[in-house]
Amino acid sequence: MKLTTVDNQTRDGQLVVVNRAGSHAVKVPQIAMTLQQALDDWEHTAPQLNTVYQQLNAGEIADAYALDMADVLAPLPRAHQFLDGSAYLAHVERVRKARGADMPPSFLEDPLMYQAVSDGFLSATENIEVVSEEYGIDFEAEAAVITGDVPMHVSADEAGNYIQLITILNDVSLRNLIPSELAKGFGFMQSKPRSALAPFFVTPDELGSAWRGHKIHLPMRTKYNDEWFGEPNCGVDMQFDFAELIAHAAKTRPLSAGAIIGSGTIANHDMSKGSTCLAEKRVLEVIANGSASTPFMRFGDTVEIHIEDDKGHNIFGTIKQKVTEYAWHRD
Amino acid sequence: MKLTTVDNQTRDGQLVVVNRAGSHAVKVPQIAMTLQQALDDWEHTAPQLNTVYQQLNAGEIADAYALDMADVLAPLPRAHQFLDGSAYLAHVERVRKARGADMPPSFLEDPLMYQAVSDGFLSATENIEVVSEEYGIDFEAEAAVITGDVPMHVSADEAGNYIQLITILNDVSLRNLIPSELAKGFGFMQSKPRSALAPFFVTPDELGSAWRGHKIHLPMRTKYNDEWFGEPNCGVDMQFDFAELIAHAAKTRPLSAGAIIGSGTIANHDMSKGSTCLAEKRVLEVIANGSASTPFMRFGDTVEIHIEDDKGHNIFGTIKQKVTEYAWHRD
Numbered sequence: 001m002k003l004t005t006v007d008n009q010t011r012d013g014q015l016v017v018v019n020r021a022g023s024h025a026v027k028v029p030q031i032a033m034t035l036q037q038a039l040d041d042w043e044h045t046a047p048q049l050n051t052v053y054q055q056l057n058a059g060e061i062a063d064a065y066a067l068d069m070a071d072v073l074a075p076l077p078r079a080h081q082f083l084d085g086s087a088y089l090a091h092v093e094r095v096r097k098a099r100g101a102d103m104p105p106s107f108l109e110d111p112l113m114y115q116a117v118s119d120g121f122l123s124a125t126e127n128i129e130v131v132s133e134e135y136g137i138d139f140e141a142e143a144a145v146i147t148g149d150v151p152m153h154v155s156a157d158e159a160g161n162y163i164q165l166i167t168i169l170n171d172v173s174l175r176n177l178i179p180s181e182l183a184k185g186f187g188f189m190q191s192k193p194r195s196a197l198a199p200f201f202v203t204p205d206e207l208g209s210a211w212r213g214h215k216i217h218l219p220m221r222t223k224y225n226d227e228w229f230g231e232p233n234c235g236v237d238m239q240f241d242f243a244e245l246i247a248h249a250a251k252t253r254p255l256s257a258g259a260i261i262g263s264g265t266i267a268n269h270d271m272s273k274g275s276t277c278l279a280e281k282r283v284l285e286v287i288a289n290g291s292a293s294t295p296f297m298r299f300g301d302t303v304e305i306h307i308e309d310d311k312g313h314n315i316f317g318t319i320k321q322k323v324t325e326y327a328w329h330r331d
Numbered sequence: 332m333k334l335t336t337v338d339n340q341t342r343d344g345q346l347v348v349v350n351r352a353g354s355h356a357v358k359v360p361q362i363a364m365t366l367q368q369a370l371d372d373w374e375h376t377a378p379q380l381n382t383v384y385q386q387l388n389a390g391e392i393a394d395a396y397a398l399d400m401a402d403v404l405a406p407l408p409r410a411h412q413f414l415d416g417s418a419y420l421a422h423v424e425r426v427r428k429a430r431g432a433d434m435p436p437s438f439l440e441d442p443l444m445y446q447a448v449s450d451g452f453l454s455a456t457e458n459i460e461v462v463s464e465e466y467g468i469d470f471e472a473e474a475a476v477i478t479g480d481v482p483m484h485v486s487a488d489e490a491g492n493y494i495q496l497i498t499i500l501n502d503v504s505l506r507n508l509i510p511s512e513l514a515k516g517f518g519f520m521q522s523k524p525r526s527a528l529a530p531f532f533v534t535p536d537e538l539g540s541a542w543r544g545h546k547i548h549l550p551m552r553t554k555y556n557d558e559w560f561g562e563p564n565c566g567v568d569m570q571f572d573f574a575e576l577i578a579h580a581a582k583t584r585p586l587s588a589g590a591i592i593g594s595g596t597i598a599n600h601d602m603s604k605g606s607t608c609l610a611e612k613r614v615l616e617v618i619a620n621g622s623a624s625t626p627f628m629r630f631g632d633t634v635e636i637h638i639e640d641d642k643g644h645n646i647f648g649t650i651k652q653k654v655t656e657y658a659w660h661r662d
Contacts, residue, residue: 080450114517119411119587186445187518256450
C-alpha cells in the first residue's frame with residue numbers, strides 16, 4: 001500500500017491512504033489520524049489500512065478525492081529517529097578521495113552510520129532554505145526504510161522483519177561545513193540540515209520483485225536543473241542491505257516504531273550511471289581534469305529525484321526542490 | 332512550575348503538573364494530554380499549566396494525588412530531537428588526555444555538539460540494560476534545556492528566549508565502543524545508547540537566582556554505588572551557556588518545540604569537586620598513579636544524580652539507576 005500525510009494545520013498532518021497511481025487519496029481517521037499513530041500500532045492498523053488501499057484501487061471508496069500534491073507534507077513531518085547509513089562504498093571512496101583520505105578496509109565489514117536530524121523533514125516540493133551559498137549546498141539521493149519497534153541487539157537475519165515502509169529522500173548536505181565538523185570528531189550536525197522525504201511511503205510488497213535481499217533493485221533517477229544527472233541502481237554495490245543497517249543501528253539500543261534508516265547516497269562503481277550528489281561529480285571531474293568544474297548548488301538551482309518500477313510507474317512520487325536564500329537577516 | 336509524565340500505557344504517557352515539593356500531582360487533560368502536546372502550543376498551555384501549579388502549591392486542587400515515583404516516566408518518553416553539547420572543557424580535556432589527544436584551541440570558540448538518540452528516554456529509575464560489561468559502561472551527569480520552536484540562524488543573544496524547561500539527565504556511555512566509532516568520523520551512535528531523564532522538568536523561574544546567564548549555578552551531586560562521587564558546580568567552567576549551545580544547534584536549521592539540548596558532562600577544573608563520570612575519575616587516576624584503578628560499571632552497580640537548591644530542596648528529582656545485563660540471548 002501507499003501512504004502519505006496531508007496538511008491539516010497540525011504539526012503531524014493527517015494520514016491518508018493513496019491509490020497505486022498516486023492520484024487519489026482517502027482520509028482514515030477511523031484507523032489513525034497520523035502516520036506516527038499508525039506506526040505506533042502497526043500490527044492492528046496495517047491490515048485496516050491495506051483494506052482501504054485495496055478498495056481505493058478498486059474504485060470502491062465514495063469519499064476518495066483527487067490528491068493535490070501541494071497539500072502533501074513529508075509523510076512523517078517529524079520523526080523520533082533518523083539514522084543515516086552510508087552503504088554505497090563507491091560514494092564513500094569518492095568523497096573521501098576528494099579530501100585526500102583513503103577508505104579503511106574495515107569499512108567493508110562495519111557500516112558507517114550517523115544519528116541525523118529528525119525533528120522536521122521538508123516536503124518533497126519544499127524549498128531548501130540556506131543562509132549562504134558559501135556553505136557548499138549539495139543534494140544526496142537516498143533510499144530509506146521505516147521500522148517498527150526493533151529489539152536491541154537484533155540479528156541481521158531477523159532485522160528485515162521490522163521493515164514496515166520504504167521511501168526515498170534528499171539528504172541535504174552543506175559540503176563546506178563538513179571538514180571542520182568531522183575534524184571535531186562528533187559527526188555531522190550543522191553540515192546536515194533537514195532532509196526532504198518523498199511524497200509517498202510504500203510497503204515492501206508494492207515493489208514486487210524489485211524488493212529482494214532487503215534492497216531496492218531499481219535505478220535512482222536524478223535530474224539537476226532539469227537535466228539528466230544520474231541513474232545508479234540502488235540494488236548494485238550496496239555493501240550493507242537494510243536488514244544489516246538496522247542490526248547495526250540496534251546493536252546497543254532498541255529502535256522505536258517509525259525510525260527512519262537511510263541507505264546513504266546511491267552510487268555505483270559503474271561511472272556511466274552518473275551520480276546522485278554534486279560532491280561525487282566534482283570528484284570525478286578532479287580525477288579526469290585535475291579540478292572540479294561543477295559548482296555546488298546556488299540559489300535557484302533545482303534537484304529532482306524519483307524511482308520508476310519496470311513498467312515506468314513512479315513509486316514514491318517525485319522530490320523536486322529548489323534552493324533559496326534564507327532571509328534571516330531581513331527578519 | 333514543575334511537570335512530569337506518568338505511565339498510562341501509551342507511548343507518550345500522560346502529562347501531570349507536580350507541586351514544588353515533588354510530592355503531589357494533578358492530571359491536566361483539559362490543557363494537554365502529553366508534554367509534547369503542551370510544548371507544541373506552549374504560548375497557550377504554559378500560562379494554564381502555571382495556574383494549575385499555583386493552585387496545586389496552595390492546596391486548592393481537589394483531585395491532586397500523592398505522586399508514586401514508580402509511575403513516573405521520562406517527562407518526554409520520546410522526543411524529536413536531542414542535541415548533546417560538551418560545554419565543560421575540563422571534561423573534554425581529561426577524556427581526550429586519556430586517549431592521548433590534545434584539545435585543539437578552536438574548542439574554546441566552537442562548541443562540540445552531536446546529534447543524540449531521542450526516540451526513547453529511560454525513566455529516572457529504570458535499569459540500564461546492556462549486553463556486555465565489555466562495552467565499558469559509564470554514566471555522565473548533565474544538565475539540559477528543552478526549547479520551543481527556534482528559528483534557523485538565531486543569534487546567541489536571542490536564543491535564550493527559547494528555553495522553556497530545564498532538567499538533568501544521565502547520558503549513558505559505552506566507553507570501549509567510542510574509539511573505533513569516533514575513528515570512523517561519523518560521531519557517536521552505538522557508543523551512546525538511550526539516556527535517562529530526571530523525574531521533573533521545571534521552568535527557569537523555579538531556579539530563582541541560581542539560573543542566570545543561561546547556566547545553572549548549583550552543584551551536580553553524583554553518588555556511585557551509594558558513595559559520594561562528585562559535586563562540581565554546573566555554573567563553573569561552562570565554556571558555552573545554553574543560549575550559545577542553542578545558537579550553535581540552530582546555525583543551519585530550525586529546532587522544533589521539544590528539542591532537548593544537553594550541556595555535556597559537568598566538570599570543574601577544581602579536582603576536589605570530584606567527577607560526574609567514571610572516565611574522568613580514571614583519567615585522574617592515570618595522572619596520579621600511572622594507571623586507572625576504578626573499573627567501568629558492572630552489572631549491579633548504581634549511579635545516583637540530583638541537584639539541590641540553596642535550601643536543600645531537590646529540584647528535578649533523583650536519577651537512580653542500576654546497570655543490568657540485557658537478556659537478548661535468552662529471548
